[in-house]
Amino acid sequence: xxxxxxxxxxxxxxxxxxxxxxxxxxxxxxxxxxxxxxxxxxxxxxxxxxxxxxxxxxxxxxxxxxxxxxxxxxxxxxxxxxxxxxxxxxxxxxxxxxxxxxxxxxxxxxxxxxxxxxxxxxxxxxxxxxxxxxxxxxxxxxxxxxxxxxxxxxxxxxxxxxxxxxxxxxxxxxxxxxxxxxxxxxxxxxxxxxxxxxxxxxxxxxxxxxxxxxxxxxxxxxxxxxxxxxxxxxxxxxxxxxxxxxxxxxxxxxxxxxxxxxxxxxxxxxxxxxxxxxxxxxxxxxxxxxxxxxxxxxxxxxxxxxxxxxxxxxxxxxxxxxxxxxxxxxxxxxxxxxxxxxxxxxxxxxxxxxxxxxxxxxxxxxxxxxxxxxxxxxxxxxxxxxxxxxxxxxxxxxxxxxxxxxxxxxxxxxxxxxxxxxxxxxxxxxxxxxxxxxxxxxxxxxxxxxxxxxxxxxxxxxxxxxxxxxxxxxxxxxxxxxxxxxxxxxxxxxxxxxxxxxxxxxxxxxxxxxxxxxxxxxxxxxxxxxxxxxxxxxxxxxxxxxxxxxxxxxxxxxxxxxxxxxx
Amino acid sequence: xxxxxxxxxxxxxxxxxxxxxxxxxxxxxxxxxxxxxxxxxxxxxxxxxxxxxxxxxxxxxxxxxxxxxxxxxxxxxxxxxxxxxxxxxxxxxxxxxxxxxxxxxxxxxxxxxxxxxxxxxxxxxxxxxxxxxxxxxxxxxxxxxxxxxxxxxxxxxxxxxxxxxxxxxxxxxxxxxxxxxxxxxxxxxxxxxxxxxxxxxxxxxxxxxxxxxxxxxxxxxxxxxxxxxxxxxxxxxxxxxxxxxxxxxxxxxxxxxxxxxxxxxxxxxxxxxxxxxxxxxxxxxxxxxxxxxxxxxxxxxxxxxxxxxxxxxxxxxxxxxxxxxxxxxxxxxxxxxxxxxxxxxxxxxxxxxxxxxxxxxxxxxxxxxxxxxxxxxxxxxxxxxxxxxxxxxxxxxxxxxxxxxxxxxxxxxxxxxxxxx
Numbered sequence: 001x002x003x004x005x006x007x008x009x010x011x012x013x014x015x016x017x018x019x020x021x022x023x024x025x026x027x028x029x030x031x032x033x034x035x036x037x038x039x040x041x042x043x044x045x046x047x048x049x050x051x052x053x054x055x056x057x058x059x060x061x062x063x064x065x066x067x068x069x070x071x072x073x074x075x076x077x078x079x080x081x082x083x084x085x086x087x088x089x090x091x092x093x094x095x096x097x098x099x100x101x102x103x104x105x106x107x108x109x110x111x112x113x114x115x116x117x118x119x120x121x122x123x124x125x126x127x128x129x130x131x132x133x134x135x136x137x138x139x140x141x142x143x144x145x146x147x148x149x150x151x152x153x154x155x156x157x158x159x160x161x162x163x164x165x166x167x168x169x170x171x172x173x174x175x176x177x178x179x180x181x182x183x184x185x186x187x188x189x190x191x192x193x194x195x196x197x198x199x200x201x202x203x204x205x206x207x208x209x210x211x212x213x214x215x216x217x218x219x220x221x222x223x224x225x226x227x228x229x230x231x232x233x234x235x236x237x238x239x240x241x242x243x244x245x246x247x248x249x250x251x252x253x254x255x256x257x258x259x260x261x262x263x264x265x266x267x268x269x270x271x272x273x274x275x276x277x278x279x280x281x282x283x284x285x286x287x288x289x290x291x292x293x294x295x296x297x298x299x300x301x302x303x304x305x306x307x308x309x310x311x312x313x314x315x316x317x318x319x320x321x322x323x324x325x326x327x328x329x330x331x332x333x334x335x336x337x338x339x340x341x342x343x344x345x346x347x348x349x350x351x352x353x354x355x356x357x358x359x360x361x362x363x364x365x366x367x368x369x370x371x372x373x374x375x376x377x378x379x380x381x382x383x384x385x386x387x388x389x390x391x392x393x394x395x396x397x398x399x400x401x402x403x404x405x406x407x408x409x410x411x412x413x414x415x416x417x418x419x420x421x422x423x424x425x426x427x428x429x430x431x432x433x434x435x436x437x438x439x440x441x442x443x444x445x446x447x448x449x450x451x452x453x454x455x456x457x458x459x460x461x462x463x464x465x466x467x468x469x470x471x472x473x474x475x476x477x478x479x480x481x482x483x484x485x486x487x488x489x490x491x492x493x494x495x496x497x498x499x500x501x502x503x504x505x506x507x508x509x510x511x512x513x514x515x516x517x518x519x520x521x522x523x524x525x526x527x528x529x530x531x532x533x534x535x536x537x538x539x540x541x542x543x544x545x546x547x548x549x550x551x552x553x554x555x556x557x558x559x560x561x562x563x564x565x566x567x
Numbered sequence: 568x569x570x571x572x573x574x575x576x577x578x579x580x581x582x583x584x585x586x587x588x589x590x591x592x593x594x595x596x597x598x599x600x601x602x603x604x605x606x607x608x609x610x611x612x613x614x615x616x617x618x619x620x621x622x623x624x625x626x627x628x629x630x631x632x633x634x635x636x637x638x639x640x641x642x643x644x645x646x647x648x649x650x651x652x653x654x655x656x657x658x659x660x661x662x663x664x665x666x667x668x669x670x671x672x673x674x675x676x677x678x679x680x681x682x683x684x685x686x687x688x689x690x691x692x693x694x695x696x697x698x699x700x701x702x703x704x705x706x707x708x709x710x711x712x713x714x715x716x717x718x719x720x721x722x723x724x725x726x727x728x729x730x731x732x733x734x735x736x737x738x739x740x741x742x743x744x745x746x747x748x749x750x751x752x753x754x755x756x757x758x759x760x761x762x763x764x765x766x767x768x769x770x771x772x773x774x775x776x777x778x779x780x781x782x783x784x785x786x787x788x789x790x791x792x793x794x795x796x797x798x799x800x801x802x803x804x805x806x807x808x809x810x811x812x813x814x815x816x817x818x819x820x821x822x823x824x825x826x827x828x829x830x831x832x833x834x835x836x837x838x839x840x841x842x843x844x845x846x847x848x849x850x851x852x853x854x855x856x857x858x859x860x861x862x863x864x865x866x867x868x869x870x871x872x873x874x875x876x877x878x879x880x881x882x883x884x885x886x887x888x889x890x891x892x893x894x895x896x897x898x899x900x901x902x903x904x905x906x907x908x909x910x911x912x913x914x915x916x917x918x919x920x921x922x923x924x925x926x927x928x929x930x931x932x933x934x935x936x937x938x939x940x941x942x943x944x945x946x947x948x949x950x951x952x953x954x955x956x957x958x959x960x961x962x963x964x965x966x967x968x969x970x971x972x973x974x975x976x977x978x979x980x981x982x983x984x985x986x987x988x
Binding site: 011012014016017018019020021022023024025056062065066069070071084085086088089090092095096099113114115116175176193194232349350352353354355357358361510513514517518519521522523524525526528529531532533535536537539546547548549550553557558559560561562564 | 571572575576577578579580582583586588589590621624625628629644645647648649651654655673674675739740744776777778779806809810823824825830831834835840841842843844845846847848849850851852853854856857858860867868869870874878879880881882883884886
């Protein structure tokens with residue numbers, strides 16, 4: 001039977017070979033999610049002043065490159081600008097022949113060359129015109145907007161995206177600095193967060209179930225084993241065995257605090273045979289090493305408790321997303337199983353005979369299977385209760401149970417726009433940063449001032465359209481900078497009633513100085529780096545794997561540092 | 568061909584180079600001179616893969632005009648998910664040549680000179696011609712080689728002999744970039760233990776007590792192949808070879824009731840595949856090129872000296888100064904301390920150097936000041952010193968004695984002080 005097919009036929013398809021290095025991260029499910037997604041890039045919406053085409057938008061273009069390569073379903077570029085010589089100095093996806101042509105079309109054409117499977121659409125008109133078609137935005141799973149851009153456009157896109165539940169990334173790259181924010185729906189749940197496997201082992205040594213207890217008891221008398229047997233007892237069984245011994249002399253209680261655990265560890269160490277050729281036993285070394293990490297009762301994390309307590313989990317509706325139905329079923333499981341979550345069921349490798357390891361592994365797997373079955377039964381009940389007809393696929397429930405301890409719900413926030421409407425938490429975070437000489441928070445504020453200046457330049461240009469172009473203000477207009485700096489400083493003083501002290505203002509002055517070196521222009525390296533970070537966030541949002549930014553990231557290319565803020 | 572006005576094209580770059588900023592040096596002469604210096608700086612890029620493709624693009628769009636690139640590899644289909652200068656039709660062609668030609672065609676005015684081959688083919692004269700060397704490699708061994716070569720080139724009388732080395736590396740959503748000033752700052756070798764190799768599975772596990780699907784694959788690849796097909800050199804790019812190993816591993820898995828052997832896992836184990844994506848490469852490559860631009864043009868301070876990046880949970884970076892170690896075997900002047908068990912044999916000790924984080928030497932030979940302990944080459948000397956492999960360390964060296972270790976992969980000797988446990 002084994003030779004019914006030539007062996008080579010079992011090899012991967014050409015698509016699997018092309019995407020091999022990324023499938024090892026997000027697997028076929030993540031890849032499918034990417035291929036089902038189309039991403040919109042809104043790349044410019046006005047000038048920086050007379051004779052300027054405004055933002056070059058390279059950070060956004062580079063982000064698209066990093067999505068086209070792994071096989072995103074499609075891209076849409078909206079950009080009314082035509083290609084100028086300045087673009088050729090920063091944008092790799094334009095060529096000499098592109099001069100004078102539509103920047104959207106040329107960039108889209110050269111990006112599509114990277115991957116024949118990706119669809120591309122280009123529009124050489126302002127996004128406001130496209131938004132008049134109510135179906136336009138809805139075709140996309142994610143929007144990337146290149147800043148700085150005028151508030152009215154930004155808010156129009158963000159608002160409609162919010163209504164449709166589409167995430168938005170708002171990016172800036174100017175000189176040596178960059179900054180971007182992510183707007184997610186009000187609740188953004190993630191099942192596969194991919195935590196470090198080392199830090200998340202769940203072996204339940206203090207919450208054993210009957211089969212595991214039986215396996216520990218079945219060990220019997222360790223002293224009667226020969227050296228080979230003794231040196232191959234899986235460390236999990238050793239620990240179970242010694243915990244039982246410990247309990248007998250400690251009023252039936254397992255080691256429960258640091259001191260007791262240290263004592264217990266030394267006790268385990270003392271039980272190893274040292275008269276072996278190696279002078280010790282590897283399985284005992286493993287047991288000793290595992291005491292501090294694994295001898296703890298199972299504890300439900302507060303983040304999981306918060307998820308259980310959320311309205312979406314408590315009050316299911318017929319159209320509740322799968323996540324909340326399964327979360328609700330797991331909540332019930334937890335209540336009925338003394339606060340335990342379903343067992344993930346994976347077992348780390350350890351020194352053991354093959355058969356002993358496999359049978360121990362089967363004990364974990366069987367328990368995990370039973371837990372999944374219990375949760376599935378509850379899911380089916382809930383589906384009936386809420387009148388849902390299409391059952392949630394079994395695999396989805398299984399994956400959820402395996403990851404139950406590490407699920408996350410990010411509470412999405414708007415793109416933060418520093419203004420009189422900013423909430424107190426935002427101004428407090430920023431003031432706190434200033435007080436600690438945080439140079440990166442000052443960069444964020446400098447970007448907000450730049451945004452306000454550009455917004456005003458573009459709004460005036462719109463109203464003056466066709467008028468005297470040379471009389472328009474530009475991005476270097478000192479009066480505009482002073483006006484918006486003063487206004488933003490007032491916003492930051494609003495909630496504390498105190499002005500930012502002069503020495504703290506200096507870090508803002510420095511940030512603005514550096515930011516204004518290129519007069520709104522991009523440096524390719526900084527945009528390429530930012531495009532990498534933005535694409536990383538896009539991948540996480542679209543695959544719903546790993547944990548996205550919450551919600552603002554600043555990169556300081558002069559100091560080679562980044563920072564994250566929740567604003 | 569239409570001519571492009573450089574002043575217009577490089578508007579933004581020239582602005583950054585023609586104005587000072589809050590962090591630029593007070594004596595910095597910005598303007599035309601800096602621009603001329605930048606444009607005439609000769610830069611060497613080592614590696615034209617995931618990082619290298621990005622680096623070449625970034626350098627070309629940072630105003631560098633004279634770029635060289637070395638890579639010995641040819642293009643494989645699995646490169647296309649991130650190495651964006653290559654297309655399906657390029658599969659099988661040399662990376663360095665295709666990458667250089669693409670960037671030259673796209674960014675008019677830049678000259679990129681490819682070399683298809685190994686970095687070890689080139690000598691000090693070759694490396695001396697560059698202003699800065701930038702690495703986008705997946706091999707620790709190649710990094711260590713260029714690091715020790717550049718350190719050996721430093722001549723205190725000649726400032727031009729000090730070649731800054733900017734290095735990038737990635738794995739999945741993680742990466743790092745670092746700036747090394749040979750002999751002046753922490754080097755690759757000083758930081759070796761921060762990049763420890765994954766511990767190998769003990770041979771007895773593979774041979775007799777497999778527990779994981781990976782153990783079955785290792786058995787098929789290391790043991791079954793040797794037994795059944797020892798006359799054919801194993802080629803990890805040959806699908807038939809991989810399929811054979813896969814099937815052998817499947818059978819062994821069945822025999823031991825071990826589930827989970829897949830073709831993908833088989834490939835991963837035998838080729839030691841590291842996950843790689845375009846976005847992480849973009850971040851790290853741009854970080855390294857940004858440092859090169861800052862070093863070449865002095866337009867802002869450069870990284871001092873290490874930035875690590877992790878993108879799995881939000882955007883996390885940590886920028887710090889890795890320590891220059893006085894007992895670094897390459898740039899320090901003291902021998903590195905190494906704890907050893909005096910009762911192990913020289914043979915076992917030599918074996919262990921491959922995995923010890925602070926050594927990572929696969930084929931070491933060693934001597935004390937007085938005598939040769941073990942020497943792999945020439946064969947006569949190997950034969951003479953072979954009996955030492957059976958002796959215990961305590962019978963060969965004294966506690967605290969210094970040994971010099973050489974390895975064919977490196978041009979220099981590594982000095983270790985052996986302290987008995």
